[in-house]
Amino acid sequence: MLLNKILNGFQDEAVYIIAEIGQNHQGSLATAKQMISEAKKAGCHCVKFQKSDLPAKFTRSALERKYVSDHAWGKTYGEHKEYLEFSKDQYLELQAYSRELNVDFTASAMDERSLDFLLELNVPFIKIGSGDANNFPLLKKAAGLDLPLVISTGMQTMTTVERIVQIMEEAGKHNFALMHCVSSYPTLPKDCQLQTISLLRQRFPSVVIGYSGHELGISISKAAVLLGARIVERHFTLDKNQKGSDHRCSLEPTELRTLSRAIGDFKLGKKPLAASEIIRTLNGGNELAEALRDVHDKDIMLCELPCRNKLGKSIVATRNLSKGHRLQLNDLAIKVSEPRGLTAETYWDILGKELTDSVCEDEPITGSMLIL
Numbered sequence: 001m002l003l004n005k006i007l008n009g010f011q012d013e014a015v016y017i018i019a020e021i022g023q024n025h026q027g028s029l030a031t032a033k034q035m036i037s038e039a040k041k042a043g044c045h046c047v048k049f050q051k052s053d054l055p056a057k058f059t060r061s062a063l064e065r066k067y068v069s070d071h072a073w074g075k076t077y078g079e080h081k082e083y084l085e086f087s088k089d090q091y092l093e094l095q096a097y098s099r100e101l102n103v104d105f106t107a108s109a110m111d112e113r114s115l116d117f118l119l120e121l122n123v124p125f126i127k128i129g130s131g132d133a134n135n136f137p138l139l140k141k142a143a144g145l146d147l148p149l150v151i152s153t154g155m156q157t158m159t160t161v162e163r164i165v166q167i168m169e170e171a172g173k174h175n176f177a178l179m180h181c182v183s184s185y186p187t188l189p190k191d192c193q194l195q196t197i198s199l200l201r202q203r204f205p206s207v208v209i210g211y212s213g214h215e216l217g218i219s220i221s222k223a224a225v226l227l228g229a230r231i232v233e234r235h236f237t238l239d240k241n242q243k244g245s246d247h248r249c250s251l252e253p254t255e256l257r258t259l260s261r262a263i264g265d266f267k268l269g270k271k272p273l274a275a276s277e278i279i280r281t282l283n284g285g286n287e288l289a290e291a292l293r294d295v296h297d298k299d300i301m302l303c304e305l306p307c308r309n310k311l312g313k314s315i316v317a318t319r320n321l322s323k324g325h326r327l328q329l330n331d332l333a334i335k336v337s338e339p340r341g342l343t344a345e346t347y348w349d350i351l352g353k354e355l356t357d358s359v360c361e362d363e364p365i366t367g368s369m370l371i372l
């Protein structure tokens, strides 16, 4: 697999291209297969899905909340997500089909049970999406595997990214990559913050840096490669005008083919190009210049707040806990919760803290419930 060669430092000039089918298959196995075939024809190395175990990823109230949107596939968020989930047999069929077409097949593990599911499937690598980049227990479990990891960093601060790398280092894990990502759909050029790629390369010189983009078009993704991204992930669709939250910021087959050919034509070496050279090389205008503006730090962006509020993970109780109880590891789970609680990255920091209030199973733990 090309990804292994890149992660092992054997292929400075190669870029691994992932077609993120995600949930753009509309819940249809036939459409998913057609998408796999089109992604392969477009020159992608990998087709990727999103795997969630709904009660493991979401609290009951998050699943029961009404989902009022033109993009909803059910009345509640749970019904919507259920409609878009494939079964194990369907995953096996999609995996067999991808094998026939000689394209790598994997999914993001959106909770620990989904990680186990993907391990049973024997996928070649695991993607951890931005929603789980601060889910340290999931990262720790994934870091203990031999499999390569591709970890997105949307909706996260540099401090959280440093902790991700620390978790990998503590597990002795070397075969992982960090993806620059801005979790807004579509991301405006001014919000793309491509120079975060340079920042991540400087801060973590031994880690392969990639780009998971949600912007419109392909120029910004090309620029990401010229800046040093060696994995590129883009959402893929057969038609951008379909129902579904991600279609608009996805690439259709022709665009994906144009992007993969352009990447293949670049003469890449170890040294990235400067912003001005990139703009010249790509004949870019204002939008590319905006995407390439200097970046001095990595923080959660305003444009990411809607996604963070919808899919950011919180700490919830695994069982009923009484006032005065001191929190232990097995009291806590990390889920998308409605309403939200303490953010996932505080998981290890609140161990041993005393509850000032009782909390019910599957409900969020908030800062005001703790004696800090």
Ligand SMILES: CC(=O)N[C@H](C=O)[C@@H](O)[C@H](O)[C@H](O)COP(=O)(O)O
Pocket: 022, 023, 050, 071, 129, 130, 131, 183, 185, 244, 245, 246, 307, 310, 311
């Ligand atoms: C952060 C994250 O997981 N983002 C994913 C990857 O980019 C997205 O595909 C979401 O699953 C999608 O946008 C959710 O849409 P809805 O809420 O309509 O199912």
Ligand SMILES: C=C(OP(=O)(O)O)C(=O)O
Pocket: 050, 108, 127, 128, 129, 130, 131, 152, 153, 154, 179, 181, 183, 212, 233
């Ligand atoms: C959420 C995902 O990706 P990203 O954060 O890279 O958009 C994913 O791969 O499921």
